[in-house]
Amino acid sequence: GAGVSQSPRYKVAKRGQDVALRCDPISGHVSLFWYQQALGQGPEFLTYFQNEAQLDKSGLPSDRFFAERPEGSVSTLKIQRTQQEDSAVYLCASSFGAGAGYTFGSGTRLTVV
């Protein structure tokens, strides 16, 4: 597609519920990143894929967070047993290479109640 597409745009989850957030990167983009942006903060790195390989997951805040990109295109960020502190905007970005410019999606705003 023309840009990075994320769905859903908004998600309200009850505490303890599992959620799955989807990212459709720009076609042909090798690198894919997930970021978490809390209110009033800058985006914080979560994890990075190069094709289907997850090369860096050092930013994932706990083992409740899991990301995959099985065929090297679409990626899913899964959060198990959501907590209130997980409430944030989750941004996906893709690029042609790790050193190339990033294109961000519009994000998914997750609210845990």
Next chain:
Amino acid sequence: DQQVKQNSPSLSVQEGRISILNCDYTNSMFDYFLWYKKYPAEGPTFLISISSIKDKNEDGRFTVFLNKSAKHLSLHIVPSQPGDSAVYFCAARRIYGGSQGNLIFGKGTKLSVKP
């Protein structure tokens, strides 16, 4: 510990004047610096970048200056326009460790350009 700091949460300037947004960093391993612009309910949009081997990069109304000895960079917008009103994020890329492409962001500065 914040490695990229934007100490001014907000800035207000008059249309036609210069906007100067500042950013400080602590990690001397950063090799590339970027500025992103963000409108509400949208993702950040790349604006301009600079390599650590340069001290200035210009693109139209936007110029980024890098002072490595002071670990400081700034974004100048001249002349400022009402459409420039947005949140501006400074970001830096790490050379070693983890992902080479990973960006570390500041907290952002909200720019308001008044007509």
